[in-house]
Amino acid sequence: MLRGTLAFLVLVACAVLGAELRNTLARRGLREPSMEGISFLAIGFALGGGGLGLFADDLLVSMRVVVLFGLAWIGLVFGVQIELRIIRRLAPWHRWAGWLTPVSLGLPVGAGALAAGLSPALALGLGAIAMAASPSLLEGLSRGRQMRDRRAIRLLKLVMAFAGLPAVATFAFATAFASPLAEAVGGDVPTWQLVVVMVAVGALVGYALVVLARGVQEHIELLTLAAGSMCLVAGAAAVLGLGALPAAACAGAVLVNRSVFPNRMLRVAHSLERPMLVALLVLVGASWKGASFSLATFVLLTVVRTTAAVIVGEVLQRSARKRHVASRTPGLGFGLLPQGELALGLLVAIVSFFPGPTGVLEAVVAAIVVNNLIGGWWMRRHLVGITLAEARS
Numbered sequence: 228m229l230r231g232t233l234a235f236l237v238l239v240a241c242a243v244l245g246a247e248l249r250n251t252l253a254r255r256g257l258r259e260p261s262m263e264g265i266s267f268l269a270i271g272f273a274l275g276g277g278g279l280g281l282f283a284d285d286l287l288v289s290m291r292v293v294v295l296f297g298l299a300w301i302g303l304v305f306g307v308q309i310e311l312r313i314i315r316r317l318a319p320w321h322r323w324a325g326w327l328t329p330v331s332l333g334l335p336v337g338a339g340a341l342a343a344g345l346s347p348a349l350a351l352g353l354g355a356i357a358m359a360a361s362p363s364l365l366e367g368l369s370r371g372r373q374m375r376d377r378r379a380i381r382l383l384k385l386v387m388a389f390a391g392l393p394a395v396a397t398f399a400f401a402t403a404f405a406s407p408l409a410e411a412v413g414g415d416v417p418t419w420q421l422v423v424v425m426v427a428v429g430a431l432v433g434y435a436l437v438v439l440a441r442g443v444q445e446h447i448e449l450l451t452l453a454a455g456s457m458c459l460v461a462g463a464a465a466v467l468g469l470g471a472l473p474a475a476a477c478a479g480a481v482l483v484n485r486s487v488f489p490n491r492m493l494r495v496a497h498s499l500e501r502p503m504l505v506a507l508l509v510l511v512g513a514s515w516k517g518a519s520f521s522l523a524t525f526v527l528l529t530v531v532r533t534t535a536a537v538i539v540g541e542v543l544q545r546s547a548r549k550r551h552v553a554s555r556t557p558g559l560g561f562g563l564l565p566q567g568e569l570a571l572g573l574l575v576a577i578v579s580f581f582p583g584p585t586g587v588l589e590a591v592v593a594a595i596v597v598n599n600l601i602g603g604w605w606m607r608r609h610l611v612g613i614t615l616a617e618a619r620s
Contacts, residue, residue, distance in 0.1 A: 237281065241270065242506035265596055267505050268571075271512020282513040287579050290510055294579045295461035295471050296454075297507040301572040302472035303457055304500045305391055306433075306479020307493050317385075320550060324382075324543060325389025331539045332563065333358035333397060336527045343523040349587070351401035352577045353524060356591060357532050358394035361567025362387040364603055365610070372611045379556040380610055382547060383563065391569050395476050398573055399425055402470030405581050421469060428463050429477025432456050436478065437485045440492065449495045470576050504568055507575045511588065514578070520593075521586035528594035533601070536560035556609050564602035566595050 275282045287294060314322065337354030341347065362384050374380055403421035408414040436456045443449055457475055464471035479496065483489040540560020547554055574591050 237274070239506070241267075241274075241509045242502040265592060267508035268512035268515070268592060271509035272515045273512075274509070275513030275515065286510060287514045291465075291579075292461075293506060294510065294575070295465055296457060297503045298572065298576050298579070299457040299461040299464070299471040299475040300496075300499055300503045301507075301568075302395070302460075302475030303453065303479040303482075304496045305395060305472075305569060306429075306476035306481075307483040307489070307496045309392070309476075309480040309483065310489070311484050320546065321385055322389075324546065325386055326393060328386045328539050328543060328563070329358035329360060329390035330393050332360070332532055332535050333393070335531050335535050337397075339527045339531050340524070343527070345523075346405075346581075348401050348405035349577070349581055351397055351404060352573065352581065353527060353587075353591075355394045355398040355401060356566070356570050356573050356577075357528060358390055358397065359566055359570040359573060360387045360390045360563045361565055361569065363567045364565040364599060365562065365606055368603065368606050368611050375610055376554055376556045378547070379554040379559060379562070382543065382554060383559070386543070386563065394569060394573065395473050398470065398576065399473035402473065402576075402580060406468035408468055421467065424467060425464075425469050425474045426477050428460065428467075429474035430481050432460050432474075433478035433481025434485065436482050440482075440486060444491070446491075446495065446498075449491060450498065453492070453495050454499075470580055472572065472576050500568075504572065508571060511575050511578050515588055519586035519589065521590040524587050524590035525594050528591060529597050532594075532598070533561075533564060536563045539563070558605065558609070561602055561605035562610070564598040564605075566598055570595060 275286065317325075333354035333356075336357035337350045340350035340353045345353070365380065365383060365387075369380065399422055400418065403409060403418045403425065406414065406416075406421055408416045409418050409421060436452060439452050439456075440449055443452065456478065457471075460475045460478060461471045464474055482492055486492060537558065537560040540558065540563060544554055544559050570591075574588065574595075577591075578588050
């Protein structure tokens with residue numbers, strides 16, 4: 228069994244090779260976005276206690292530094308995509324639809340989790356995962372193909388682009404509820420104060436990074452500054468017993484909206500995005516024993532979420548028709564089912580942060596697979612057609 232430094236080196240090797248493999252498959256047009264994240268979880272499971280047994284059983288604890296930094300970096304990547312100048316250009320109903328649609332997916336899931344007896348923190352975490360719809364599968368399927376309903380595709384991409392905002396905000400409250408300092412778990416600090424502190428830490432680090440990066444142009448220097456800032460966010464979150472992802476998202480949002488050349492920081496953030504996500508997924512997969520399964524969680528994230536998506540999709544189509552943006556595609560809500568990197572990142576945060584969510588990891592992974600399969604089938608049937616090469620011939 229590998230321990231300490233050797234286990235860390237194996238994890239780094241998996242992250243680098245996984246990122247390179249993804250890039251190679253993308254260049255050859257062989258990517259399958261809906262299954263990429265799940266495959267890295269499976270690799271970790273094969274290497275860990277459920278397979279070859281190369282990693283120790285307490286891997287998440289021994290590699291906690293990697294987990295904290297990785298979640299902070301994922302939060303940074305999400306945050307630097309929140310450009311207020313772009314959001315302000317949208318029509319008011321676009322903004323309302325973008326916010327309320329994912330909330331309508333997460334609310335019944337969170338309420339169902341509370342009714343099933345789960346803790347408020349875990350219920351909020353599952354609600355956040357339910358909100359996180361991803362456009363990566365739609366973009367992958369539509370690339371190089373004819374599109375049957377461009378209005379439906381644009382409407383889905385709009386909602387999916389907004390989905391991360393309420394998801395991360397909800398997860399911030401989930402981590403505050405689960406913090407050992409919170410009143411809900413025997414502490415003496417109100418939950419709202421922990422949320423305010425989390426936002427303040429992110430904003431402070433974001434403004435500090437704006438000042439430090441002023442005039443810096445070299446990629447390696449910007450990467451060093453960003454990595455150091457995320458270490459600071461991760462350390463502060465660990466001391467406060469909070470999740471690093473929401474605070475890092477705040478820092479990224481401040482950075483991209485206040486810096487002079489935000490495109491440079493976008494490139495820096497994305498340069499480590501894939502290796503860090505791969506490392507976290509392999510890490511969680513290696514800790515997966517596969518001995519339990521939360522049926523309630525699976526039903527909430529599949530049956531309840533799908534039902535909510537179908538209802539919300541119908542409301543969304545009617546709202547679009549009233550504004551003369553008619554879509555002829557039936558069952559638009561099925562296009563909101565696929566989930567990607569953000570949902571997996573939130574899953575990693577739940578497994579590593581919340582104490583003892585028995586069977587939740589297995590159930591959420593299975594639910595993401597089912598949602599992606601159903602959503603992908605619906606998109607192939609209703610949104611994308613033959614390839615452009617076939618159309619020309």
